[in-house]
Amino acid sequence: MLPTNFSDFYDKIPQARPALESLAAWRMANPHVDYIDIRRIVSERPEVNAAQLAFALVVLEKHGLIKGKFGLIAPTNYALADRFFDSLEEIPTKALDTTDRVFPTDNAEVIPIYVGTDR
Secondary structure, rough: OOOOHHHHHHOOOOHHHHHHHHHHHHHHHHOOOOOOOOHHHHHHHOOOOHHHHHHHHHHHHHHHOEEEEEEEOOOOOEEEEEOOOHHHHHHOOOOOOOOOEEHHHHHHHHHHHHHHOOO
């Protein structure tokens, strides 16, 4: 499960505090979403600085609060496919989009995704 409170890190990485506060607010507004997609957060919370958010996510990962994975934007429907991968080498040659249509992954955009440490 993804954490919702990042206040322990406000003093540890003060330069990322605004991004962490925005991330916490986004998590509270989206409790049903079980992954963090930087693009989505920046789109839904335009006040967040994308570079600060990326930095904050790396710090949270290094402290063991979240885990980085790779997601695929399917060229068939331009949506984030449901399956995430631990490494680029793990991505198969074909995958399913959110409507269960097969797509070749060499045509997909690969993006960083963060999930809870239990995934």
